[in-house]
Amino acid sequence: MGKASRRKSQDKKAPKDPSTLPAPFTARPFEGLAGETEWVALREIVPAATARVRYSHGDASGEATIATVLPMAWPGLHREGGEVMVALQAGASGGDASRDLAEALLAVTAIPEGQPLATQPRTTAASPRLQDLLNADQPLEVELHDGFDFWVAGADLDAEGQASLERANEAAAPTHLLAAATSAYWCQIGDRTYVRWVLPHDEDKATDALARLHAADRSKLGDGRLLGAFRASGLLVPVWEIDPAIKPEELEEPMVATVAALDEAVASTTPLTPEERRARNGIVSRQVTLR
Numbered sequence: 566m567g568k569a570s571r572r573k574s575q576d577k578k579a580p581k582d583p584s585t586l587p588a589p590f591t592a593r594p595f596e597g598l599a600g601e602t603e604w605v606a607l608r609e610i611v612p613a614a615t616a617r618v619r620y621s622h623g624d625a626s627g628e629a630t631i632a633t634v635l636p637m638a639w640p641g642l643h644r645e646g647g648e649v650m651v652a653l654q655a656g657a658s659g660g661d662a663s664r665d666l667a668e669a670l671l672a673v674t675a676i677p678e679g680q681p682l683a684t685q686p687r688t689t690a691a692s693p694r695l696q697d698l699l700n701a702d703q704p705l706e707v708e709l710h711d712g713f714d715f716w717v718a719g720a721d722l723d724a725e726g727q728a729s730l731e732r733a734n735e736a737a738a739p740t741h742l743l744a745a746a747t748s749a750y751w752c753q754i755g756d757r758t759y760v761r762w763v764l765p766h767d768e769d770k771a772t773d774a775l776a777r778l779h780a781a782d783r784s785k786l787g788d789g790r791l792l793g794a795f796r797a798s799g800l801l802v803p804v805w806e807i808d809p810a811i812k813p814e815e816l817e818e819p820m821v822a823t824v825a826a827l828d829e830a831v832a833s834t835t836p837l838t839p840e841e842r843r844a845r846n847g848i849v850s851r852q853v854t855l856r
Contacts, residue, residue: 583691590660593799597696598663600705602748602763602800607633608653608662609797609855610750610761612737613710620698622667625674631666631705634733636716636726640665641673641682649673656685662798663694670698712737741813745820751813758807760786760816763800766831771801773837774830776845780838783826787811787819793851 595604607614616631629649635642640655651670659665668686671693676682712734716726743749749762764771775794778784784791789805796802807816837845 584689586690588659588661588664588688588690588692591663594662594664595695595798597701598699598705599702602765603705603707604653605798605800605802606748606750606763607631607705607707610752610763610802611707611709611740613713613715613733613740614707615710615715616705616707618699618703618705620670622671622693622698625671627674629670629673632715634713635681636713636729636733637681637683639681639683640669640685643673643676643678643680643682645679647678659688659692661688661694663696664688664692667693667695667698670695707742709740709742711739743813743816743820745817746824749820751807751816753809756809758809758811759792760789760805760807760820761802763797763802764827765800768796768799768801770831772845772848773841774827774833775801775803775848776837776841777830777833778826779844779848780841786823787816789816789819794848795853795855797855 593601595601598604603616607616611633614633617628618631619628620626627649629651632650632652634654635650635652638652638655640652642650644650649670651666651673653666655669657665665685665688668688669682672686673682713730714734716730739753741751743751743760746762747765749760751758751760766774772794775784775791779791786805786807789807789811792804792806794801794803
């Protein structure tokens with residue numbers, strides 16, 4: 566083999582610098598974090614909420630506020646006074662939302678106070694993930710808000726930012742957390758109301774469980790009917806339509822029964838019956854994937 570051929574062969578075998586490679590796709594970006602379902606809910610279905618987290622990476626450490634949305638759709642904001650804020654719903658630059666958020670968090674800490682992070686930083690295979698910055702056992706304690714006035718707590722917005730706040734408040738769907746289940750949210754969209762529940766189970770097991778309940782006519786939430794389910798950040802989110810006259814607190818007891826029924830169905834190891842397979846096909850055929 567000639568020198569040129571040997572050099573080409575060696576070049577092919579040489580490991581590539583991860584910082585030159587795109588971030589790999591991750592189907593469940595928040596897996597491994599405490600409260601995975603809450604991370605997914607804040608990213609996909611909750612309009613206005615915040616949560617505080619502690620982070621540490623190299624010389625950077627402290628507390629940050631995770632928000633669903635920030636003014637002007639900014640990925641982050643370093644507020645006057647030092648508060649670091651990062652938006653979960655600001656979009657993505659790669660195939661791993663965890664890397665996107667970690668990069669945004671670190672980028673916000675590096676900009677001056679009072680400045681926004683206007684664009685999402687580029688991520689690569691070398692970028693850290695939230696799992697590298699946060700303690701795996703750190704719970705995500707979510708605070709729901711009626712609107713986005715938390716944007717301006719202790720600060721003022723210019724005319725453009727104030728207009729953005731008003732538009733956001735008008736568009737925010739009323740949302741309530743149901744205490745009977747983790748990450749189950751009642752919401753009102755227009756004149757219709759729904760319950761959307763982020764399930765913690767493997768997607769296939771969750772789909773099988775819903776199919777078992779639907780085939781046995783046990784998939785209702787009280788009198789609310791199961792419309793179907795969508796996939797979000799690698800987890801399944803079933804959706805029930807609820808009578809608008811029913812208040813969120815009236816759903817707690819029916820939700821307890823639904824949680825118990827689903828847990829029982831998830832634990833089942835028997836093969837799906839023909840009726841259950843048909844129910845599963847119906848659920849899958851109506852599924853959509855969010856990011």
